[in-house]
Amino acid sequence: MPRQGSWGSMELHNNCNTRASFDISRSSSLAQENLSKSQRIRNKSVDFDDNLPHAENPRLIYINDPRRTNDKYEFTGNEIRTSKYTLITFLPKNLFIQFHRVAYLYFLAIAALNQLPPLAVFGRTVSLFPLLFVLCVTAIKDGYEDWRRHRSDRNENNRESLVLQAGEFQMKKWKTIRAGEVVKIHADETIPCDMVLLGTSDPSGLAYIQTMNLDGESNLKTRYARQETASSIFEGCNVLGLIRCEQPNRNIYEFTANMEFNGHRFPLSQSNIVLRGCQLKNTDWIIGVVVYAGQETKAMLNSAVSPSKRSKLESYMNRETLWLSIFLLVMCSVVAVGMGLWLHRHKDELETLPYYRKTYIRNGRENDNDTNLSLYYYGVGTLTENKMEFRKASVYGKDYSSSNFTEDSLQDDNIRDAAVSSRWKLKSEISVDSELMNFLHKDLAGDERIAAYLFFLTLAACNTVIPIVSQDASSGHGRSDSWGEVKAIDYQGESPDEQALVSAASAYGYTLHERTSGHIVIDVNGDKLRLDVLGLHEFDSVRKRMSVVIRFPDNTIKVLVKGADTTMFSILARDTEKDNLIRQVTQSHLTEYSSEGLRTLVVAARDLTDAELEQWQCRYEDASTSLIDRAAKLRQTAALVECNLNLLGATAIEDKLQDGVPEAIEALRQAGIKVWVLTGDKQETAISIGLSCKLLTADMQQIIINGNSEEECRNLLTDAKTRYGVQPAHRKNENSKRSNNPQNGYFEIPDDAKSSNVLQPCSGKEEPDVCAPLALIIDGNSLVYILEKDLESELFDIATSCKVVLCCRVAPLQKAGIVDLIKSRTDDMTLAIGANDVSMIQMADVGVGICGQEGRQAVMASDFAMGQFRFLKRLLLVHGHWNYQRVGYLVLYNFYRNAVFVLMLFWYILCTAFSTTSALTDWSSVFYSVIYTSVPTIVVGILDKDLSHKTLLKYPKLYGAGHRHEAYNLQLFWITMIDTLWQSLVLFYIPLFTYKESSIDIWSIGSLWTIAVVILVNMHLAMDIRRWVFITHAAVWGSIIITYACMVVLDSIPIFPNYWTIYHLAKSPTYWLTILLIIIVALLPRFLFKVIHQIFWPSDIQIAREAEILRKATPNLRSKPNEDSS
């Protein structure tokens, strides 16, 4: 039962315009859902699990009595520590953390084995070198970072704030502040710990804070001190009281507590607390009592890292590493068996030799230091187009959307003047509908006129937007002189939808002018109207509406409600014929609006009788002070007043598409990425947005699944399957198994919209659709039935054969569920992109966050963050492509680089009676992967580009190389390995034949091999580099020079047996000729293969590359290519 219950409630969740409240409420619903759904969804984002109020074990804070507060419980002080280490713990802890990596353990094991004399391959110090080198570099890096953290901690801890001490506010260092103390903060100061507001410079207890440091939102948020404490603080008396609050948790959107003060007991909520890290703005000062300090503050609890994700390539690489380990094992056993046989064969002879007492067999080694190069593209821009604009309205059954939207069309000059005079200067100009404007200036009589009045009053009052009034010096308005005082008004709200509505109301003459916790002031065409706010039911995902109970100056009480149409129409009054008519008309308007891609809201109101008011007030008081289950209780209370409403009208807000969204989606589709859109919007909106961003096209067959029961869904699914001849997924999976894309899969966009939508790129396989492409449209309701029951596979069959899947009315957790479904059902990678869906972003293989106006929760949870959706095109097509090409090549190259070296050593072992002698000096063996050949690898891994970003963006299909695994696949791996084998044989045998029966000594030939292998692998790399810049040249040729330099140095130390070798060798022409011969013979097959491949079977990348380079080279010689092609 709880399962279904939770889903049932979730499907109602919408993205309604009251986004602010949505954000606040989301977390609580998330938490509850998490509990019931945790077995289903492996949710990584269970941040909010611990947020249920622990009523049994509240934290007691005695205001201004830190001694008593900290007496019983040891609350943490306000000192913070973000650093990981201290001087003493640094070494052990850092080493412990570093050795979590398996590669390090491998090296440690090798080094340890080397310390045993019989097993020592290298000298003891030499064998430690690579490990120590890596460990030291990492340790120095960690140490430096930690030192900086220490420093910033020290700065932070030594900042000072005014703390009430002995009746006076005195400066006190942050680190000594304790829970229970009373702190005073002045404007623009940072808040040192989580505090409950007691009073502010504003008599009504209002304070504005900026939570930029916490969640990145730049707009101001209001916080209130309770009237009770605010007044007494303002009057200057000391406040003594007791706060009971929940234990510290990391949910920054929730705070449950109550306060006993002067014998009263009242609730405290999110709006009464200011959190560490926030800044006080637009308020002279605030006074608050510390409830959580130091590490227990929400900001500190939230500074955890999100889980790491691995790329598919990486796991492939591990598979190949396993292969190489097998090779290594085979090689070792060949040596072991060979040595055994050799010893056996020569046993008789050896018995006479005194030194052959014992034989040891040692393992070869392989420096498989996979260079993990993951490049992060961090494009942080600002999202500007994501701005809501009030577009259309339907008031009392009349649609105001056809007429002109310009101010100048107001015919009546008087009205126009009045309109302008009464209008506050807004941040942005809003075009108004002249017909509606004219209508609003008629006398307040008649149902329709009153409805219009209430309609705009609701828009202005029923929200959580804060008006910030400021004198505007640079008034650009022509009329400003005549009226003298033109105030600029800026609406700060947590939801852009609300801001748009309030701005629209203001444009029509209903300006929200002032808001405190107790009342609001609305300027109605110049008359100030003060409304007492008796209660406010914030938006939540279950009700999907918001209501405010208001007392008018004439003592009438009204409930003003706005909400999503699905939940609003069911609570409207159905008394009269007229109501029904208006309802039908409005509904048709709503359909029309949403089909244009507008976001709609229904506005309604009703009068409250005294009895109703009393009953409600009683319940409201009770619910809002309760510590347990406050949300549910408030919801019940809201139901008391949110019923029998009179429909006033509907609004339509345009949520403008960001720049380049259609192009981006088109490009992604061409790139073979399958796009799924998961949105909270309703179906019509989703489809219209889909159409406007070219996700859906007119020629697409739309399969729409809208079931209200399991049976219905099943029928719809089977029907669709038979009609469009969809194959079962298993077969398809087999087909596409080999062509699954390694890079990206499914993901989510906020198309235009803040409601996030999921795009899912599936396998790059193009379905040869004979008939029109299919589009699946499914709503959250049906998804509940489908996902809960065994219809998953049916849905999946259809979904995978569709070009587009659109899921509307999907709750955030359902989105994560869908991503999880795709992940578990296919090998495809998923990419989720969204502005506010933390759980989905963390669920997907790649999570991309968009930093928009909706806050930065998603950005903080994401792997990549960007400013606008269209950047995704660049991220995937350009950076995704580059990164794939580089990593793919580098994996192969690193395998090659190490294998060719190891094989070369191996062949020599066969010539030394299997005794594992290495001709190379110990130092050269170690330096090979650390110094001689590592730098070019890194440089190429960072700088190499096969194609310019212009070409990649021009031909999105080039991204298909990733789907087809072109840069790295098993075949390529084996080809590389065969090439490696050839090269190692050439490396070994050419010097062997050249110096056959000569007086060459072991160190000379070792020196020759060292140089040859270094030049060879660097030339090999140079052959594959596609973009030569200065640094590449320096790295590749520099490596060879450095190798020579190192050898000269090593050969100049008399204590080494290889003393002076290189000087002798360099004098002999044979040496140089041999190196030349090795390089040419070794690379010849690879070169031939490359040339033939490029000439006769060019890859698309190759052609695009030629096109790009030739275009650049011959921009003026237009005629020549024409001749060629003709």
Add this chain to the structure above:
Amino acid sequence: MADMNRERHRTRETAFYLFTQQSLPACKPVLTPGWVVEIVDRYDTECVPEAFRIDKISYIQDDSIPKNCSRFMKVHKYMKAPIYIYYQLDNYYQNHRRYVKSRSDKQLLHGQKYHDTSSCQPVELNSGQPIVPCGLIAWSLFNDSFTFIRERAELKVNRKNIAWKSDRDHKFGKNVHPFNFQNGTLIGGGKLNPKIPLSDQEDLIVWMRTSALPSFRKLYGRIEEDLDADDVIVVNLMNNYNTYSFGGKKKLVLSTSSWLGGKNDFLGHACVIIGSSSLILAIVFTLLHLKYRRPHGDTSYLPWNRKSLSG
């Protein structure tokens, strides 16, 4: 007067003077085919008297039997001095790990002053004292010796400067004397004159540059006279070194040298083959390119465009 003379003398020495007089030091290339002539003579079996050929090991280990032996070498082509004398050992794993490691470079340089000779195992100590030079390599020093006679006159063999100068100067101590070398119970190879410091024991220095491959040559000395074709050289050798226990071959090699070193055709053949095959490939590719030419960078060849073209 004397000053003037000196002055003039100095002027004559200057580069300008040499230049104006066209007597700058110069390289004078003459295109002569540089033949390398090589005479190889395997003597390990022949130098064991017939009677002992069944049990060569007991022959070589028996000190009472004289080991001298004479070999005749016929010069089939004119050999220009210097003629290098090598001894060649086959199937002798001087590159075996335990063998290669069994030395102490510090001891070679510092002698007894350096005590840690643990790397020299198993030939490390003799009655508690470190052997100088210690280790298997030194212990197994090659000790066959050769004298060459042409027409009853002994050919002068220069046995100086056969080792690398760098080794003589910096690796082998000038004050290190092999005072207790080969005094142990098991005698390996050659003995050293305890009076001569290691830096002058060139045979040892040559031997200590362990060879890379199981068949190798080591320089024995140089004949500084030209040998004419059809000269017959009598080699009197002392066949002391025991390669019989592991079936190793011993050869004596006389060889001249060219700029590419000794007689080895591999490099030349390889270069010619690779060069000519590269040339052929170049021609083939040129032809292929002319026949099947693909316009470079023609985007209509992109796979998706191709599909649309054909469809």
